Amino acid sequence: MLKTFLYLFAILNIVACKNERPSKSVTEHAQNIIDAAPDTAILNYLMGHFIPDSNENFVLIQPKHANRSGMYLRTEAYEAFNKMYDAALKDGIKLEIISATRNFDYQKGIxxxxxxxxxxxxxxxNASLDFNNDSLRARKILEYSSMPGTSRHHWGTDFDLNNLENAWFEKGEGLKLFNWLEKNASLYGFCRPYTRKGDARPEGYNEEKWHWSYTPLSDSLTEYASRYLTNEMISGFLGSQTSEQINVVHNYILGIDHSCNH
Structure with a gap:
């Protein structure tokens, strides 16, 4: 079933010179976007070709919510996080964003x-020394790091919380925090895209208990990527020639838990 792509219409405003109220309903316009030919502006957005701090759709994360300054999220995602943060704090849980929006250039550096x-x-x-096959080398990096142009962190909908080690979330304070998120995050629109790999999720990144995504935005972006983003578009960095061999769009961008793909 086709989604309404409500937020894809909003994304078009990222590159528009000015915003104009549509004569049709937002839903109709959004549907037109998905039915039309691929839009270069949306594809560039998906691949992280923009600067968050100069984009009106992004907001700076407040110091109390983060472990460092200078991080951004889409306004809608951050507003939802604020509500979740306050609810968690009432239950004795301190959520801390340690990574948020990363554009193409930032991801390229990683x-x-x-x-x-x-x-x-x-x-x-050492990926450079220990793997003499480029495809294997890329797959090893892809266990936990995205190719530039394929990261959900490009979208401003996803963030990492508190710690980048799965083991931290398996005992003590980390386990308490993780259990709270598993129970409550969906109430605020968040899902965990990289659950344990298995029959239900055979492809993609390894499990990341720290990574959460704001589905009211990311659902539509995922669907748009599935329709229009191709492996050939993933280029401009060392090792990009492996994107087609690995089928990075299908196996990694779309290799997410069903809870993040409504």
Whole structure:
């Protein structure tokens, strides 16, 4: 069933010179977007080709919500996070955003440092030295890091919370926080895209207990990516030639938990 793509219509305002009230309903306009040919502006947005701090659809995350300054989210996602943050705090849970929107250039830096071996992988391996096959090298990095142009962090809908180690969420304070999120995050529109891999989610990144996504926006963006984003579009960085071999759009962008793909 086709979604209404309500928020894709709003995304068009990112690149519009001015905003004009449509004569048709927003739903009709959004439906027209998905039925029409691929829109370059939306595709560029999906691939992170924009600057969050100069975009009116993004808002700066307040210091009390983050472990560092200078991070941004889509306004709608941040408003929902604020409500979830306050509810969690009442239950003795302190949510802290440690990573939010990352555009293409930011993600390119992360990826290329791992590709070149400047950053050692979480497994302790050097991707540049330990893998002589480019496809295997890319897949190893893709266990926890996205190729530039494919990260959900590009969208301003996703963020990482509190810690980047699954083990932290399996005991003590981390387990208490994780259990609260599993029970309550959906009430505020959030899902966890990278659950444990298995029959229900055979492809994609390894489990990330810290990564959460705002579905009222990310659902439509995921659907748009599934229709119009191609492996050939994923380019402009070291190792990008592997995107087609790996089928990165299908296996990684779309390799998410069903709760994040309504």
């Amino acid at each position: 990826w290329e440092r791992k590709w070149s071996g400047q950053t050692i992988l979480s497994s302790g391996e």
